[in-house]
Amino acid sequence: MEEKDEDIGAFDPSIPEEGSSAPPPGWLDSVSGYEDHLGDCTDQICPPPPDFVPQPENDRNASVPKVMVPQVSEDVAREALLKFVGKKWTYSSKPAQNLVFKDLKPFTVYRYRLETFTESRSSAWECETYTGQFVDGPQYGMIPQPWQVEVQYPPKFTDTVQKVRVPHTSSVKPCYQCRGKGRIRCTHCHGRGRMQCISCHGSGHGRNRRCAGCHGGGRRVCTWCHGSGHRTCRKCNGHKKLLHFIQLTVTWKNQVYEFIPDQQPEFPMKKFEKVSGEAFFIDESLLVYPVDGFPDQEICNASKEATQEHLLKYSASSRILQQRQTIELVPLTHAFYSYNGKDYDYFVYGTENKVYTSKYPTSCSIL
Template sequence: MSGIPVPNLGPPYPGPAGSSYPPPAGGHYPQQPPQYTPQPQYAPQPQHVPHGPQYPPAPVKQEVYPVGATQGPTAPPAGSFEKVEGYRDTGFNGGFVAPPSRAVPTAPPPDLPRMDVVQQPLSRGEVKEALAAFVAQHCCYGSGPIKDMEIRSVVPSATFKYTLDTFTEKRETKWKFEPWKGDSLATSGAPPPGPWDMPITPKHLFQKETRTLEVPNSQSLRPCHDCQAHGDKRCQHCAGRGRSSCGPCGASGVRQQEQCGRCGGTGTNECTPCHGSGMITCPTCRGERNLKYFVELTATWEVHSDKYVVATPGLPDEQVREVSGETVCQAQGLFVWPFTGFPEDQVEHASQHLVKKHQTSWPLARLLQQRHDVQQIPIHTVGYRYKETEGTFFVCGHEKKVFFPDYPARCCCCCVLL
């Protein structure tokens, strides 16, 4: 690894024709801008101390510059710098790069063994405990019916929940620049590696993560395009005058028929952003005059999940998706194959549909790992009697989550107030 040489090529990079930047000490700008040789032979400009205000009064009204107006960093014009091999289509707005193709296995693995699950029914006491927890989660539900409610029946049953998770990686490249503070740029002279040639791995599988890094050998130096390598710019707040209109008196010098105490009757105040100098530090290079360009790679790992629930009459699928049960079948690998021979046809069809969907849903991402499983979700249908009302509700999953839309003691007043 070696550093890019930084020879001294003479005076600072000149401003545009007709600009009012003061000439450098001891000389004038050359008649023609220096011709920068291809990167990385560009010579960075020496450190610069901002000049005082040298601009003539601008023929514009001060009122067009709002108080506190500042200029942020700007992007360089298109085509103003050399392209890097392998990243010629990369811009400052970024873009995702499609991964290289990967062959899909042609033969499915043998059928996986499935476990038989023995479900223990809930007792009436456990049902009332689950109901009490359900009421405690709702501020407008009264607990009175729990004691007086008669549990007439508890009918155990089960349904199946199929889950498919696909773990993917996307890589985005974009040009970036930052002020160059004089540190050496390490480069081996070799072309930069391709976006998918750099070895980057996630810390954990099936966890969302984002990581950024500089692409090796993509760094180069250029003069700041925003200030023309001067390090400072005309203050937009005061148009380079060093003073701005007084707000309290509206630049009249008089306030409530008396001399304005803020500006002393002059109608202007010292410009706050530039402290009266008429110049501000360039926001793009932060006064360093030179910018380091590089290609930034952003790797993003995401988990894409789909679930399918075998419907239970009277019970919304969303209630089952939120609970867990016993895993009866599962598999994990680079690619997974649909479950076959499952006793529930709906699960087998859902597995076939979702696995096929996940193979083509993210063309700009690389599939790193897949997993799927089938859970048997315990469901208890509870018959009850409260006063003259009879009905049913459900207790679902290992969490014993209650679905009871007709709970008899509900107060809607607090819900309306909330």
Template structure:
């Protein structure tokens, strides 16, 4: 009596005989075809992987006079505004009680201004690689039509400044047609699941053609109803032993061409000056007063700001935004002034501090005492 294991829906390949298929050697490992690309002047080093192409140098003459900002102070809030902001913050938190916010005794408010400096540099990067598509009679713009233009000579435009965008272009006069290297121009390849046999081993009976069943409390061995003698038609190729070539999609030929990829990217550098314990990332996300804004092909570092740290950060970030492998189209930098008020309070003879920041009066209150209200039924 043959014992048959648990059923499985995974059909298995019969490995009784070694079969060598297209793309596989005798050991079953994939053999990648050697590709010989056409020689295109100016693109001799292009392969299947992308290669960056630095832009031609551009002479830039900085302006003689650079505009510097007029600075303003941030607004100061009252105790009433600070308490109302805390109450609204508490109402948005799960399981926070508002009793402490209503009974807080204010001991003092310390207002200050935080500064958020942002530099944006909008750049363009170009790279090339050989690519292909199935050839089905579409136009082929090859070398017979003229010499291929340089990668930075191909015109392309972006949609908007300071917005990331990617475009792909076929380099003119680089296309040619060649037989598919995957299927040798046959349009099909041998099925990798059944190795071209058209049948696979049944996963239900594990290729035995029999399975164990229980009827009326008795165990019996019966013929497998899902196969014929342990073999099933291959579900991938339908029993044909061949599948459509995944490379040429049965067209037998490929159109090869050099693909130009253009990436427009907005590179952002920022620096926050915050003297309190309020986390910097909260300052950068809050609304503030725009104290300075300038957009130029090349901006000049800010040098006359009353906070020395902002001047140093501007100089450091502007110097770091050089990008030798990209073309710089535009730069933009701003200074935002974000109001921050540290509230010193007392609740049940215990000191409690919290922050109200931003023009929208956001609250940061990690020390709030009633962060879990009594009688909460939310699990």
């Protein structure tokens, strides 16, 4: 006798279909200070105007001490080249060992860096399954404004993100996805408990005989809900209620500006990005003054432009907590040598004594 084409689970219209991934408009309470922001601060909460923000004064400048250009000896230059060649399997160390230096020409290369340590805040409603945990609602105190929420500050000039639950914003509401039922209608069988048989495509027959998969009925038990017609709500995990709260995201970021005057056309400036220098000037304050009176006027111009740009750019949407500007002397030496009657050259740069060369005696490869 053929199995009847009937639903296993009785269709229950009271079990809702899965709702949207976000609560419907008006579902959550309006909290002063955490409304949707428009204008220039769409993604971030604009900071309140501080009581006092010092402005760089025109008659003030950061004094910079004089510094000596570092010298690289022939032994150091040779050792740096040997180390470089050792990492290139196509190169022989013999030229580096037997080369004859003709000249070592040091250059004065300054690197200016401005760091602006900022803090920005944004908020969003979040929720979790309610299982009877403590609900920190408005009855337990005044809800602090976004910039009044206490947070644990990280070390200065480090990128950090911290998420904080805003005190006294919690509330319990029925789950908006299942409407407080704890279950949702199975979307695969539409709450019927059965689906079309994939073996016979609903015909009940296969190869001139009754389909063994559905016993001729054309439908099979839904493998997603096991015939019940519904599934546990994934939003509330079947607990029917959600605990809603406002979550504050605090982002600390070290905004960095770097500048090196391009005075050596034969040397790729990008090579300086991965090496360090010797810092001989460090100036740190809430807001730093532009460098003035430095021998390299390009450094002075870069400092003035960078400090003005950072102040205008980051004070509008974040708090400037600290600034630091430094000037480094980045070692750069142009080494000229001969080998087997031919002239070659290479650069030694950075305190790490890295090497850059466009040509080596055993190869003409561009590096």
